[in-house]
Amino acid sequence: MYSQALSYLRSVTDKTPEVGIVLGSGLGSLADRLSDPVFVDYGDIPGFARSTAPGHKGRLVFGTLSGKTVVCMQGRFHYYEGYSMQDIVFPIRVLKLLGIKALIITNAAGGVNTSFSVGDLMLITDHINFLGINPLIGPNAEEFGPRFCDMGKTYTPALRELAKKVASVCGLTLKEGVYIACTGPSYETPAEIRAFRTLGADAVGMSTVPEAITASHCSLPVLAISLITNMAAGVLDQTLSGEEVIEIGNKKAGELQALVKEVVHEL
Ligand code: HPA
Numbered sequence: 315m316y317s318q319a320l321s322y323l324r325s326v327t328d329k330t331p332e333v334g335i336v337l338g339s340g341l342g343s344l345a346d347r348l349s350d351p352v353f354v355d356y357g358d359i360p361g362f363a364r365s366t367a368p369g370h371k372g373r374l375v376f377g378t379l380s381g382k383t384v385v386c387m388q389g390r391f392h393y394y395e396g397y398s399m400q401d402i403v404f405p406i407r408v409l410k411l412l413g414i415k416a417l418i419i420t421n422a423a424g425g426v427n428t429s430f431s432v433g434d435l436m437l438i439t440d441h442i443n444f445l446g447i448n449p450l451i452g453p454n455a456e457e458f459g460p461r462f463c464d465m466g467k468t469y470t471p472a473l474r475e476l477a478k479k480v481a482s483v484c485g486l487t488l489k490e491g492v493y494i495a496c497t498g499p500s501y502e503t504p505a506e507i508r509a510f511r512t513l514g515a516d517a518v519g520m521s522t523v524p525e526a527i528t529a530s531h532c533s534l535p536v537l538a539i540s541l542i543t544n545m546a547a548g549v550l551d552q553t554l555s556g557e558e559v560i561e562i563g564n565k566k567a568g569e570l571q572a573l574v575k576e577v578v579h580e581l
Contacts, residue, residue: 315361319408322360327352329376331385333578334409336525338390338421340563341541344571345386348377356389361408363391363401374405380579385409392520394499399449403528407458410532416473416581417529418574419538422559423519424501424546426511427491432545433566434489435573437477438469438538441523442494442515449524450531459531468530473537473577480576486569491516493540495523504548518546537577541570 329352337344345351354374356362364372372389387409391402409417425434454461474490481488494515496502502510502518510518517540529536543562544554 315404316407316411318360319362320411322358323354323374323408323412326354327376329383329385330413331376331383331409332413332415333382333384333581334414334417335384335386335574336390336417336419337386337388338521338541338563340422340543340560341420341567341570342371342388343564343567344574345375345388347571347575348375348379348384348386351375351377361404363397363404380575382578382581384578385412385414390521390525393445393447393497393524394520399447399451399524402524403449406525406528407455407532410458410534414534416535416537417525418577419522419525419536420570420574421519421522421538421540422543422563423493423517423540424544424554425542425549426494426507426518426546427516428549430489430516430542430545432542432562434542435481435486435570436489436491436517436540436542437474438493438522438540439474439490440469440492441526442492442513443523443527444494444496445523446497449528459533463531465527465530468526468536469538470535473535476580477537477539477573477577480580481573484572484576486573488573493522493538494518496520501554502547507546507548517542539570539573541566
């Protein structure tokens with residue numbers, strides 16, 4: 315199936331992206347800033363599932379950003395939508411086969427660390443997989459990587475340093491921390507958030523971890539950044555809603571987009 319997806323994409327565009335960018339909830343508009351864009355709906359790509367999450371468009375966008383050829387996933391697949399782990403990470407392997415040399419992952423997340431505020435950007439330094447499942451379960455795809463894959467430097471130190479340097483040059487504050495992934499779709503309870511804080515998590519979300527594991531498996535350097543769209547359950551006395559997440563995503567997307575754009579420039 316990977317080769318069918320690849321041949322289809324090669325038949326649509328001869329662009330050979332150097333960087334892959336996964337755009338999270340409310341953050342998809344970065345793809346609208348690419349020059350010479352080529353849009354490919356997920357539904358047209360052999361092997362791709364369809365994206366149903368609100369705030370996610372469901373297409374690949376090839377184009378030029380900061381003078382480099384990139385491919386954006388405008389919309390991703392989440393476990394809570396009912397997809398299998400294989401469906402969720404299929405696009406990451408296709409991007410690897412397209413020749414990307416680095417993967418930039420963005421997401422909307424809830425702030426677990428009480429020193430964070432809504433609208434903060436957080437560089438992911440590491441993750442806790444609380445999904446209860448791993449995308450590498452099943453026969454190992456030897457052509458991508460080893461059966462037992464190291465996760466010690468999944469969030470590539472050199473890319474993290476670069477992001478921090480770029481953020482400081484752009485005058486953006488970049489927090490750092492550990493991302494914990496839960497399946498959703500219900501938000502967490504206040505007790506869960508307290509437990510996650512004890513475990514060492516700084517932000518919580520429903521994505522990213524399967525993609526980062528799969529990228530690590532195929533030796534793809536990863537840079538991942540969360541936009542804190544809300545404080546996690548129980549931190550503030552407020553009700554959590556998906557609309558709020560998308561609204562803050564849209565409002566604050568500019569800063570994250572500026573950061574990604576400059577990072578791509580410096581890669
Ligand atoms: N929890 C889980 N996922 C999220 C949150 C949250 O508080 N905010 C944005 N995505």
